[in-house]
Amino acid sequence: MSTVLETIDGGTRYLEKRGIDDARRNMQMLVARQLGCTRMDLYLQFDRPLMESDLAPLRENLKKRGEGIPLQHLLGQVFFHRNEFICDSRGLIPRPETEELVEWILRWDLPEKLDVLDVGCGSGVLGLSLAAARPGWQVTLADISEDALSLTRENAAALELANVSTIHSDLFSNIPGTFGGIAANLPYVPETERPTLTTEVMHDPALALFGGPDGLDVIRRFIPDAYRRLKPGGWLVLEIGHDQASQVAGFLEKSGFSRIEVKSDLSGIPRFPLAWRD
Template sequence: MSEMSVAEALGCAAELAELSDTPRLDIELLLCDVLGKSRSWLFTWPDAKLSADQQERFKQLLTRRMQGEPVAHLLGYRDFWTLRLRVSPDTLIPRPDTETLVELALQLLPDRPARVADLGTGTGAIALALASERPRWQLIATDLNAGAVALARSNAQACHLANVEVLAGSWCQPLSGYFDLIVSNPPYIDPNDPHLRQGDVRFEPLSALVAEDRGMADLCLIAEQARAFLRPGGWLLFEHGYDQGAAVRALLQSLGYVDVRTERDLGGNERVTQGLWRGGKGGIDAQ
């Protein structure tokens, strides 16, 4: 086996061109993991040679990536916000678009003590990102999947974030008391969507991706349940599909939410909708 240089390894990105939207980045991340080096090191030392063991490990990872396995699963982690989070097949892999939800949540509430719930937390990405920015907030994260609960708890511990509690249960079911903000990135893909048979999502749990009623079922359930746990003046904020903005706005307005608006993600798509709960019929007012 001839020695492979860093530059030659980076050239393997061409083999991923039809599979990945970010072939060069995929290769860089795999190579950094194999070498234990930073991306800047790769560019500084393009002529450096991989050892036989490193070359074999790199080729194994490349083969698995070419078979469609997500880079995050190959590495065992995904960077989100300012955090490095462990991932597993039990959960959705955190995506950059979801940082839009984190940004909006931070803008909605001032930096003061608050109770915030994250429904269907998965890796814990949203709750942990918010907790890292707002140490005076109390975060309650819920998930029905036992593997996700264990993973989110592990990530909270690894990130040294003590203001997050992870509870097992479906959506609002484990909650008690009232919240200033409820956030969620629930399943919102139509079960018949052809994209489910393409790319990384083939390796992620369908339960974290799809919802009945053309992807709207869980969004509807959360919007209905949240009214019983939001303080008057509390916000509901959730991520949804790029083509669901109008339907989600209509849903929230029909349930009595006001100041409803949708924000766009990094790609310019409608992605996160918020609504203010003023209390009254359909919910439970804080005493």
């Protein structure tokens, strides 16, 4: 019978041999999930023997992790901006950069009541995080994927948010009205980069990743309509690829936006274009 520490050590070695980054943390998270505790709790249970009823599902998840299935999918959840979100293959695994975007928006001096639209919402982490932090806002979340929207609805229900609604829509095709703010994390990976992506990234929906030959097909189509759907004084903010800032800024200027700026993420990459409609 293996103890908690022996199980963590053995699983860590297994993951390291299969090239999994941060193998020990991964194994600790899998064990903690199986035992229904936190990673920190494990340090007080190193000598605890594990029953076969715990070891069997751990072995199965360990095998899947070694095959490149994302840790977040095996855990079934991810922590993002102060909240737990359900996480599975229906939506993109939330990236730290998107969390930076949420923090940036929430630091702005914005009205207590505001109609906000999240286009390409995926699992809903962007729009739902804004709704949770700003109860006076009405946040609409839209996606072309019904699977993604079902995940968004489950996350909204889990967070008990009453100030959100969802719409199945290809960009603005089914979305009525205008908004005070629009946020979007749209597909921006060039199709040419598909062969270079990791096994883990390829577990994300292709529909949410790839934006045509240069990665900008969806964004190029989205920006002019976004201008028309903003109220005067409204803002648009995007998350884009590492080398797309100048092109996207050009799209924004051509579409009539003013006060265009691009904020860098914590790695110094120009990641978040912001523009206003006068």
